[in-house]
Amino acid sequence: MTPAEMETRIVRYGDLQPCKTAFIDAHTPGSDQKENFTIIGGGVSESPDQHVHIGIPHGFNIGAAGQPPKCRNSLHDHHTAEAFFVLKGRWRFFWGRYGDAGEVTLEEGDIFNIPTGIFRGFENIGTDYGMIMAILGGDDAGGGVMWAPQVIQDAAEHGLVLGEDGKLYDTKRQQKLPAGVGPMAVMSDAELAKRPEPTTRDVLPNHVARYLDMMALADRKPVKVIGEHGLLRDKPGFEVDFITRGSATAAKHTHKVPSVLMPMRGHWRVDWDGGSATLAPGDTMSVPENVAHSAVPSMTGEASLYHIVATGDPAGLTWQG
Structure with a gap:
């Protein structure tokens, strides 16, 4: 393989193309300044604006999240594994139905392998723009994102609706759900009751x-x-x-x-x-x-x-x- 051919498989940090409308919380105060990056694979973005740098299947996806201080990513889950390492800054990760079951602070270079089955979120608690790199299991990145019910409700109050087709519709832009497409269903109380609430002490030894x-x-x-x-x-x-x-x-x-x-x-x-x-x-x-x-x-x-x-x-x- 020539250097020119291999260069097409290198994504330089300075060439990363962010998407600010990738997810349902793109208008929600506190989450509306985050930038999402899809580096390898299809990613899990809910927006057609998301740029994919390398679309070649690898058996996993590589992405990233860039956020200014005090910006957070809302509580969500995936059907497959999600692991993060901190490239820049200081980050707080939290999890549980309401994000209060446990938390851990990660410094640069630390890695967190988050088990499926629990809602998780994260926020930049540093003093400058921060970046975390993500590894998502599977070529389809788990088939999308599962959001905590309050995230979907908060988003609707700020104009964003997620359709059952996995796409976002912005009511502030007069976008409506297409005929025959309903809103993404919110998890039932029975489904939510099955989700564990591990404490920080439970999670840290085997996942960080x-x-x-x-x-x-x-x-x-x-x-x-x-x-x-x-x-x-x-x-x-x-x-x-x-x-x-x-x-x-x-x-x-x-x-x-x-x-x-x-x-x-x-x-x-x-x-x-x-x-x-x-x-x-x-x-x-x-x-x-x-x-x-x-x-x-x-x-x-x-x-x-x-x-x-x-x-x-x-x-x-x-x-x-």
């Missing part, structure tokens, strides 16, 4: 990995962060490894499926049979299947990188208490 801990663990060899035998044991359809300067190697390897490289710190030189490229924090690179490649830091200083590859497992861990 801290950046500094991973840096220490990956000083000699890469550490598996998410996987059947990972720090966060799960089979969500993908595995996530964490690599540092000490555990990087120039020896090339291949995968039978596409893999993704996402630098967290430092600049990384990726070599493959046919060329090389340098990645910076926030960049995302999709390496084609069966292409021999390696990744090593290209400059001195702190260096860390997340590596994601599909495994074809089911949706992932549903919260079981």
Whole structure:
């Protein structure tokens, strides 16, 4: 593969194209300033305005959320796994029917593998624009988003209605639900009663990995962060490894499926049979299947990188208490 061909599979942080109308809470005060990014895969946006950078199926989706301070993403759930790592800023994640069952604060580099079956939201509690990177299980990203009932109700009060066809309709623009299309059904009390309310103490040990801990663990060899035998044991359809300067190697390897490289710190030189490229924090690179490649830091200083590859497992861990 030539450098020009591989460049089409690299999304530079500075080239990311945001969508400010991606979800039902785009008009809701407190959530109306967030930006959504679909980097790899179809994503879960409810808006036709969402730009997809790389549409090639990988067995998972890569996205991102950018938000100014005090901006939040409303309570929602997916049918498949959702994992986040913090690229920039300081973030509070919260979960439960009303978002008060538990919470955790994540710093830069920390990763949170959120089990399906619970509503979750997040907000930027830092002092500057923040960015979190997301991994969603499956090529269809779980078939969309399930919103907490109050999110749907709040959105309607501010002019946005989600149709049962999965599309948003803005009443402020005189948009109406098409004939034969009703509004998205709100979860019943019976359905909501089945959803667990795990506490912070329940969630933290098995679902959050801290950046500094991973840096220490990956000083000699890469550490598996998410996987059947990972720090966060799960089979969500993908595995996530964490690599540092000490555990990087120039020896090339291949995968039978596409893999993704996402630098967290430092600049990384990726070599493959046919060329090389340098990645910076926030960049995302999709390496084609069966292409021999390696990744090593290209400059001195702190260096860390997340590596994601599909495994074809089911949706992932549903919260079981």
